[in-house]
Amino acid sequence: MNLLELLRLAVSRLRTSRLRAALTMLGVVIGVASVVALVGVGQGTTSNITSRLASLGTNLLTISPTGGSTAKPLTLEDAAAVATIDGVAAVAPELQTSGTVAVGTQNETTSIVGTNAAYADVRAYDVWQGSFLTDPTVDSGLRVAVLGATTASNLNLDASAIGSTISINGLPFRVIGILQPKGGSGFNNPDDEVLVPLAAVSKYFVGGDTVRTIGVSVASGDRMTEVTNAITALLRSRHELAATATADFSVFNQTQLLDAASSISTTLTLLLGGIASISLVVGGIGIMNIMLVSVRERTREIGIRKAVGARGRDILAQFLIEALTLSLLGGVIGIVIGLGVSALIGQLAGWGFQFNPTTVAAAVLFSLAVGVVFGVWPARQAARLDPINALRYE
Amino acid sequence: MIPIGAAPAPPPIVALDRVSRTYAMDGVRVEALRDVSLAVAPGEFVAIIGPSGSGKSTMMNIIGCLDRPSAGAYRLAGMPVAELSDDGLARLRSRTIGFVFQSYNLLPRTTALENVATPLLYQGVGRRERTKRATAALERLGLGDRLHHEPNQLSGGQQQRVAVARAIVTDPALILADEPTGNLDTASGRDVLAVLRELHSTGRTIVLITHNAEVATAATRQVHIRDGQLTDGWMAA
Structure with a gap:
């Protein structure tokens, strides 16, 4: 079976249970959207700080008092x-x-x-x-x-x-x-x-x-x-x-300040992205949960497919592609929402919106990975079903 | 020892040679089949008749390559089944056998056309060709006007005819029907048996498994099974 056939099967299956598919995707949507939005906000902050510091003056040193009783x-x-x-x-x-x-x-x-x-x-x-x-x-x-x-x-x-x-x-x-x-x-x-x-x-x-x-x-x-x-x-x-x-004074090199600020901001971005990816993992578990339920519900279908000639790997591919379709579709929706949210925040905070293709590519890969990681196990369960028992399953 | 039978050639489609199947259920060994030998020649219509618990389901699973014998040898269309992997069995099933089940076993929420096309999907047949062949199979069974109906929109008799269409769409060497009339009223049951007889008359090899002696009369040869053994019928020497 080629990929197109599998996709067609997966899509027609998801269309028969739209509400369930939508709710399952929601976890990934929220996860990807928060990763994309938070990373976008983080990067916006970084470039804002950088451009603002650059506008302070070139080759600028700032001397300030550091205080203290004898200062x-x-x-x-x-x-x-x-x-x-x-x-x-x-x-x-x-x-x-x-x-x-x-x-x-x-x-x-x-x-x-x-x-x-x-x-x-x-x-x-x-x-x-x-x-x-x-x-x-x-x-x-x-x-x-x-x-x-x-x-x-x-x-x-x-x-x-x-x-x-x-x-x-x-x-x-x-x-x-x-x-x-x-x-x-x-x-x-x-x-x-x-x-x-x-x-x-x-x-x-x-x-x-x-x-x-x-x-x-x-x-x-x-x-x-x-x-x-x-x-x-x-x-x-x-x-x-x-x-x-x-x-009792300090001499600030603006370049140092810039480096320090952007490294703090980068750390914050990573931290925010990390926290947001936890929700992506939770979304992935949601997919796994639904796929496991689905394998159980469709035991008989799996038996029929095996009886008419499906090999284990056909069944594996079918269920894996279903999980991937869910996670990828969720990922794409999440990216759109995430970009929208970061554009909105950028607008409100006044640093504008920067489209970052790396973030989008990473989010797509991440949601694919979620689909594979959390889809493989249920799909293997399905592929390993014994056709005799599967056919008898009510 | 390969059962040779009265007709020396051609080689049999189904060749069971002293096949046994034992299960371990809660530590107790159950012998579902004991030393069963059976040969079905191409073009035959054989009924395997037995009450529930006689081992006829096990027989059907083994003939259908859904299960493997514990002892003895089984050749399907000349292929030694014991040597095949699970995937090899799947491929053999896909190419050689068309199943008709008691409970139809159609895919739910899937049109008659797609149900019938499914075996071709797993053979790697292209979409256009699948549709053409599935449509032809359904038309042959008088369901040309039901192509896009889903199973729950069809009567029992119609569903079973869809299942028969699915069984013949791959042009298999053997049609294996397990109580095909069991869930049907008398008229629909007779209808399905007429379809099987018609398929037989066009040269197909059919094995029908049933508990009903009357249903078995549709076949040209009857084999009785009881307590995991063939009790009479036309056994190879």
């Missing part, structure tokens, strides 16, 4: 010292606070970042309208502001707003520029911020010369490690740390 804060002097290190292209100290920005009746709570003119280079921002902070405005602590793309649109501000006045925490600031969007969204959106001169933040909102982070742009990618080591050595000596003491 010394990072200061503007630290930033100035770092700027003198060989291989450092630009340094942008950042002092971040949150504040309410108001224009007319519009109100928006967002992050206020005090920084300098190098920020645009270090963090890879482009100006859409107006101009960026300049060294003279930064040095004099003028009350000027550059708006992130999201902040500007939240406040209904467009190109005509350049030169107008907005209020930050009650104080008037003049808008000098609006940034190009970077295309992030949701939590920690890089387009939702207001940039003002560092001195303005320390003068009006926070006080002191402490900075939250220092962004450092390194001249070239292959000098990242060298510059990281130089910064560490410099700041350790500036903070008068003993050779054995832990540093």
Whole structure:
């Protein structure tokens, strides 16, 4: 018997018991759908993290304080010292606070970042309208502001707003520029911020010369490690740390961050996929259960088939193909549902939908494997039936 | 020792030579068949008659290659059955024997046409050819208008005629009918026996197994079985 004949038999058999076939498939459908959906969501998260980190800036090192009772804060002097290190292209100290920005009746709570003119280079921002902070405005602590793309649109501000006045925490600031969007969204959106001169933040909102982070742009990618080591050595000596003491700051290499983030995300994806495949196994057991019942119910049919010339392997193939048809059909339906769900989640979370042929191929193979693994045993039971007893079976 | 019989040639379709079959049931040995020898020549219509428990079902299973003898030799159409594997038996059944059972044994939820075509399926005959031959077999049995009926849409007599069509569709050397009239009313039973006689008249070899002496009169030769032994009839020397 060739495969086509067997498929025809299996399909006509499944059509005579549609409800049972549908319920049996449901287990595999749910299993495959959850594997595909969760892996899709995991991969979406990974690529989202990766692209967002890439948009933070090229060759970026971020120095942040790690805290502790004896820790010394990072200061503007630290930033100035770092700027003198060989291989450092630009340094942008950042002092971040949150504040309410108001224009007319519009109100928006967002992050206020005090920084300098190098920020645009270090963090890879482009100006859409107006101009960026300049060294003279930064040095004099003028009350000027550059708006992130999201902040500007939240406040209904467009190109005509350049030169107008907005209020930050009650104080008037003049808008000098609006940034190009970077295309992030949701939590920690890089387009939702207001940039003002560092001195303005320390003068009006926070006080002191402490900075939250220092962004450092390194001249070239292959000098990242060298510059990281130089910064560490410099700041350790500036903070008068003993050779054995832990540093009270950390230097973040963005590439490391990216690697760490994507490895966490990959692990999570595997974990989610693993959990979801448990339900696939349960679905497979459902198929095995139904196939065993079916072999018992159809004992007489098997006897008749054997009497009219079916060999053991014909019966084996018939039942195996039936199980495979169930699992494969369930798998295909599951893939469609899973892709739909991951597309929906991607849409809601804002990272879009990526069709991943590897996942689909893996899901198809997996459901085939489920069919074989859980179909073989019942099929062997059927193939081994003794025709005499099978014919007599009521 | 091969039973030779009155007619020296051609060789017999069925040749049982001192065949025994013993079962172990709950540790007790039951001798269902004892030293049975029987030869059926091509073109014969033989009835094997015996009451229930006489061993006639065992006889039918052995002749039908559904079971193997415990002792003795059985050749079906010249093939020594003892030497065949399960798959070999299946192939031999498929090529050589057409079964007609008491309870019809049609595949449920399957049309008459597909039921009759099933033996051809296992012979690897193509779909078009299967349909053609199955249709011809059904038409020959007067069921040309019932091709797409399922068994539960057919009367008992019609179902048994579908089963006969299935038995002849492969053009087998032997038709083995086990109480073919047992589930039928008198008229339908007579009808099926008429079909068998008609098949015999066209040269087919038929072995009919029954407990009913009247049914057995349809055959040209009767063999009686009791307590696992042939008690009389036309035995090989």
